[in-house]
Amino acid sequence: MKQVLAFTALLAIAVPAAAATKGGGTEVSSLKAEIAELRTLARASRDRGEIENLFSRYMYLHNAFHDPEIVPLWAKKGTPGIRAQYSNNGVYTSWESITAYHAQRPNPKGKLVFHYVASPLIEVAADGQTAKGLWVMSGVESGLTDPEAAKLAPEFMYVKDVMVDGKRVWMHEILAKYGVDFIRQDGQWKIWHFHCYEIARSPLGMGWIPFAAKSQDNPFSDDLMYFGEDGKPVLMPKPDGPAKMRNNPYRTDTGQTLDAPPPVPYRTMSETFEY
Helix, strand or coil, X not given: CHHHHHHHHHHHHHHHHHHHHHCCCHHHHHHXXXXXXXXXXXXXXXXXXXXXXXXXXXXXXXXXXXXXXXXXXXCCCCCCCCEEEEECCXXXXXXXXXXXXXXXXXXXXXXXXXXXXXXXXXXXXXXXXXXXXXXXXXXXXXXXXXXXXXXXXXXXXXXXXXXXXXXXXXXXXXXXXXXXXXXXXCCEEEEEEEEEEEEXXXXXXXXXXHHHHHHCCCCHHHHEEEECHHHCEEECCCCCECCCCCCCCCCXXXXXXXXXXXXXXXXXXXXXXXX
């Protein structure tokens, strides 16, 4: 990045010098075109870094339950087309319903959420106003649940015959993908469309295949938002509309599909798909 900017600066100096020695002409036009191309390349490189940092910041804050700090990472209130999808139940299409999820998840003792993202595939629009990103995620989610609260969730969510401090234990490994569209607002990149594609869960001692066999036709996994105080399950609020791009979580009776299309180079958002 620094080398590109330095080279651009040198070319900017070279243009008037070339004009003085060669009297203008095709050489100057060629240099101007090359400078414009390098400036575009430098801007795209800068934008890609800012977008990757933005989404990594989202995940670090999410892991630490700093939800109020996530809200400013989203596009501002009133932005047309803003939406979030967390399961096949539907989408949230208002700033209020989206940010309600980040109002403040409870952070009870003994709870751990650790998601980390990798393999970023990012494309910045040629017009520089939007961008698309796709990440894979792996991590763990775990906590302790009061026995009475545990009765509100299916038995397959918990580790069999394990109690700690008089509470049921849930420990899940989780795999997912995130497809995110970004929009530039006031010179900064913001989250515009957010889509979590859960791939599989693997409770400790069970594995993702037996878990899928037990849960794939049970609505609880799709409905669950998080485990709150005392491990009580809190369900997702009613979505604002139906899902338009469906997830394909692992099932024992189907094969995998490309449910999250990788972004491809594009000129402007109207010419490509949306997550």
